[in-house]
Amino acid sequence: MLDACTDHALEHGLPDRMGPLAAAAGTSTRMLVYHFGDRDTLLRAVLRRARERQLAVFGDLLRVRAGEAYPVTLQRAWDGISGAAGRPYLRIFGERREGAVDELWPGFRQVATTDWLAPLHEGLGGPGPATLALAVIRGLLADLDATGDTARTDAAFGHFVALLGVDQLG
Template identity: 55%
Template sequence: MGRHPQPEIRRTLLAACTDHVLAHGLPSGLAPLARAAGTTPRMLVYHFGTRDRLLLEVLQEARERQLRFFRQALAPRSEPYAQTLARAWGVLTGPQGAPFLRLFGALYHAPEGEVPWPDFRRAATTDWLGVLEEGLRPHYGERAPALATAVLAVVRGLLMDADATGDTARADAAFAAFVGLLGES
């Protein structure tokens, strides 16, 4: 008689593997994930079926964590949304946000066939539009959807710039200048 599924063990393994991937990036094999989870590659395959399935679930779990964290930073408050955006930039690019930016930045720019998550780029773009629109709508009305796209493009562009050059001070100053323009409209 075979073993019965144990969802609590699976959840614990997924959490440990996700923590490892956020700290170290996607591994080329299962051994680093198994070590991080205190198990064997064979047990990971038992619980997740395949390496690709495990990696997909790890990425989805990491993405859920990122969405919760970033949405909290971007959520509208009782202040002008330009101030919320300025504060959120520091949170998103700070120590808590950095693991997400590293992991998903690498995924976003990886060749399509190397990403174990079909349609990741589209999801990574559209995930943020709703919360940005919600914050911008009270002040910008019907322009909020277009402005949300512009804000997202500026954020993504400055993140790529900082990643490519290492000049985070310049990216921070550019975002502050951009937010200043939003506050003036």
Template identity: 40%
Template structure:
């Protein structure tokens, strides 16, 4: 007879695996080093998650869940004016503690464009997770879509060039243009 499920252990493993991926990214992820870092075995990872693909899908869902909660909190902490909202979200996204999340986000984003079959729901969710709360806060999908595009573009620019001053200034100009 098989071992009975242990949801608490599985949840703890998922949380630790999520932290591992946030710290190291997905490129080259292998179950053996992951299991060793988590103090478990590849057999237990496969028992709990079925496959590496399922584990990765659950890790990405957990990361999205965590960030959605934090994004909602960040939106709730700024004023109602669209410019204040955009400035607040930018400040939240560019905080040093978000760097690993954003690097992983862009890694997955590009991979989802190149390999959509790997992210059957996750690729679209990477847009809608941000679109829905921003659409509500900004008064429509058009403004939210434009804001997401500008913010993501500036974040990529910031990562590639390291030019915080210029990207902050560009974001400020965009925020000031919102009504």
């Protein structure tokens, strides 16, 4: 039931009412209330499940690979994170930045930032480069979300990766 609600939210965003989630799960609003208690508790569960999925997908994209220069890994990760497979996560969590995030998930903005520092730190060899890379990624994702200009943001990320120098980190 939760997975069906999460699938729906990733595709359509978080609804104002429980009805769309009930329909997506093939159940009734009454059953959702029975299992989750209320709308906000259900939405928190949906957000947490979506976050688990995002961490698994994006974490795999950002992990260090033996024999591969990390800038190459970063370029592939950018393609996955900013592409069609990553956009539902960016959309649903972007809504959390825009809305009342603290009501549904206190501390989400900090967690959503710091979760990505460890794989970047491992790949880039330090907290400074990891923080810089995360800032570039977050900034370009915000730009992409605001403008939809994939070609320009992809080119900008390519420039960033080129600045890292494949030979230096390989």
